[in-house]
Amino acid sequence: MSGKASTNSSGKSGRDGGIYLPQTPEKIKNLFDAISEIEFYAGAEEEGESITSKFFTVKQKIQFMEVGFKAAFISGLITALLSPIMVGVFENLIPVFGSYNPTIVDQFYVFLLTIGFSLGYGVFIARVGKCYSKDYSITKSMVNNLMIGLTTGALLKAAFIFILFHFIYFSILTPENVMSWLIPLTKKELLGLSYSNIEKVYYWIMEFRKTFITAAWFVVFTSLLLVAIPSIKILTTVIKDRRKKQVENL
């Protein structure tokens, strides 16, 4: 965390010349640490004067970017895993609540379940938006680095999943490949496969492979959503801040 290099009688920094200086900074391990650190510095800068971003060292910058990157990447991977299942439900290929014909409520449930991680992370990270004031220096720098990591992670994840799902569609789950896997399994009667149901299984796989294309684009959408939620919050704070300044200058 941080402590005061020069103490003052009021116990607050900045107002009478005191300044917060970082002591031995703790490692920012996760999103909670990063957001707590941002809130702490925002509080310090709100109470006193702005702290120069020179105190925000290269090591800390990398840690903040790393945390943002991990948050985007991990939440996105879970969403990516659930996306083909969600599309499968919408296409009546996978049952939800025991039914192959989902109602609007069922579809809404599956949609919320799939984007839950991205939405949860997005809303949680959006907390830093209120700490993004023009008057702050080190806090703004921290938020910027967190957002750079988050955006990079989200874009890389979206690209990775997009390529992977298209690869599955075009190169792995091709009719030739699926047949070459199903025939030996049917001969050995493995996984409940027999000559009576092989055709049904084949057509199900052929229909399910299409879900990967829709899911790939859906992952791109959720990645943008993850970045958009905190960005909109930051933008709102900046606009409010600007309006407040304009009113004060009148």
Added chain:
Amino acid sequence: MSFLDFFNPFKYFDVNTYEHFFVWLFATLFNGWLARVLGFLFLILAYWFWIRREQMARGIGFLIMAFIMGYGWVLFRLIGVAK
């Protein structure tokens, strides 16, 4: 072996009772309106704990339970209870 016998459900229930329990569980808990109610409840709790209370671990826990309520039926199909 006596130690492992403790975990053997057939020591306490006969095969039919055990099988009927899973059929009953499938027919009541993972299928129909009860599954929907519990699923939405777990999903609301997941969002509440994760976003509102900022308790990520509980949030993820409830999200997993919501997932099981939604797709548990498939699991029952795989283990052969649902036809």
